[in-house]
Amino acid sequence: MTVEIEKVLRSHSERFGAEGRIFSAPARVNLIGEHTDYTGGLVMPMAIGFRTVAVISPRQDGRAVFFSANYGEEVSFETTTLDRSPRGHWSDYPAGVLWSLRQEGIEVSGFSMTLAGDVPLGAGLSSSASVEVAAAMAILAEAKVLLPLKTVATLCRRAENEYVGAKSGIMDQFVVAGAVEHRAMLLDTRSLEFDLLPLPEEIRVVIANSMVKHAVATGEYGDRRDEVEAGQAVLRRELGRELLRDATVADLDACRDKMSEASYLRCRHIITENLRVVEARSALLAGDMKRFGELMIAAHTSMRDDFAASAPEVDALVEIALRQPGCFGARITGGGFGGCTVNVVSADQAEKFVGAVRREYAQAMKIDADCFICAPSDGALALAAKGGAA
Numbered sequence: 050m051t052v053e054i055e056k057v058l059r060s061h062s063e064r065f066g067a068e069g070r071i072f073s074a075p076a077r078v079n080l081i082g083e084h085t086d087y088t089g090g091l092v093m094p095m096a097i098g099f100r101t102v103a104v105i106s107p108r109q110d111g112r113a114v115f116f117s118a119n120y121g122e123e124v125s126f127e128t129t130t131l132d133r134s135p136r137g138h139w140s141d142y143p144a145g146v147l148w149s150l151r152q153e154g155i156e157v158s159g160f161s162m163t164l165a166g167d168v169p170l171g172a173g174l175s176s177s178a179s180v181e182v183a184a185a186m187a188i189l190a191e192a193k194v195l196l197p198l199k200t201v202a203t204l205c206r207r208a209e210n211e212y213v214g215a216k217s218g219i220m221d222q223f224v225v226a227g228a229v230e231h232r233a234m235l236l237d238t239r240s241l242e243f244d245l246l247p248l249p250e251e252i253r254v255v256i257a258n259s260m261v262k263h264a265v266a267t268g269e270y271g272d273r274r275d276e277v278e279a280g281q282a283v284l285r286r287e288l289g290r291e292l293l294r295d296a297t298v299a300d301l302d303a304c305r306d307k308m309s310e311a312s313y314l315r316c317r318h319i320i321t322e323n324l325r326v327v328e329a330r331s332a333l334l335a336g337d338m339k340r341f342g343e344l345m346i347a348a349h350t351s352m353r354d355d356f357a358a359s360a361p362e363v364d365a366l367v368e369i370a371l372r373q374p375g376c377f378g379a380r381i382t383g384g385g386f387g388g389c390t391v392n393v394v395s396a397d398q399a400e401k402f403v404g405a406v407r408r409e410y411a412q413a414m415k416i417d418a419d420c421f422i423c424a425p426s427d428g429a430l431a432l433a434a435k436g437g438a439a
């Protein structure tokens with residue numbers, strides 16, 4: 050599915066009786082650096098061609114009215130009294146952004162917003178950050194406020210953490226807002242400094258969806274975070290390592306008997322993953338895709354065995370991918386427990402790769418996997434700067 054911009058604009062003006070302005074935010078895939086972004090670690094995501102669009106127009110009654118074209122549903126809030134009351138509903142994301150901006154002193158009087166998107170849900174491609182950032186761009190424009198990337202990302206993350214109630218890190222909101230076409234982003238989630246890294250022309254990034262749904266807002270993501278925080282607290286107390294980012298495997302080993310085995314393994318994944326991201330950056334810059342792929346494979350093993358965040362279907366998808374000619378590396382991507390794999394494949398083999406993976410996965414698991422060959426896309430700020438959402 051693609052978002053039909055003209056249709057969304059037309060449906061907005063028919064529903065709300067006013068022409069709207071349009072903003073757009075992409076989805077993302079993470080190449081490497083998983084579950085490192087809430088302990089000050091390193092990540093290497095890129096934005097991809099799926100998107101959420103937000104069309105906005107002012108209204109006079111002081112209300113914020115959100116219409117989701119995907120759900121065919123309208124929800125309305127009083128902008129001045131909006132408090133923190135998530136309902137476990139799609140509208141928590143845009144309402145949470147409005148709440149977060151108000152916390153920051155950004156006031157906006159009433160508006161109507163239409164949201165429409167083609168980001169697969171529950172696939173680990175950051176549909177939530179895509180909605181948050183698109184909504185934030187639209188509300189900020191309506192409020193006539195210009196904010197830098199770091200602030201947009203931080204405010205959207207706060208919406209997700211404190212309003213929606215998902216304890217995610219900053220990676221998704223940051224890359225969805227700040228990505229640049231043709232580049233992956235190496236983000237230091239502690240300093241929020243980043244590098245934009247070109248991908249070699251001879252490779253393609255292929256996303257394969259296991260079709261097993263995951264949700265960050267519930268369950269296992271939160272459990273893993275708790276296990277990680279418990280381990281991090283021990284390292285802080287015993288060795289003064291403020292964040293896992295500052296710790297080595299030797300530090301962790303020295304504290305092993307002071308934490309649960311689960312915390313030890315989760316922290317080991319994160320510490321080794323940060324090292325893999327650093328090496329992956331060098332491999333990418335050197336054009337050494339063989340090494341880059343090996344690091345992806347090691348990252349998958351670590352995510353599966355130490356972080357215990359894979360799923361049998363996803364492991365099967367990775368194994369199938371690695372058997373294909375031209376595949377440098379494959380791993381689970383995103384929060385985990387289902388969702389997608391990310392694969393780095395020789396450009397000239399990418400089409401064949403998709404066919405073979407779909408066929409073999411259907412044989413093995415009786416599931417039809419959606420596969421996408423992706424190019425690194427612009428984030429929401431670059432899209433807005435280029436004068437449009439399309």
Ligand code: GLA
Nearest residue numbers: 083084217218219220383384
């Ligand atoms: C989800 C979260 C991110 C990050 C990833 C795992 O996508 O939203 O902040 O923690 O999981 O790397």
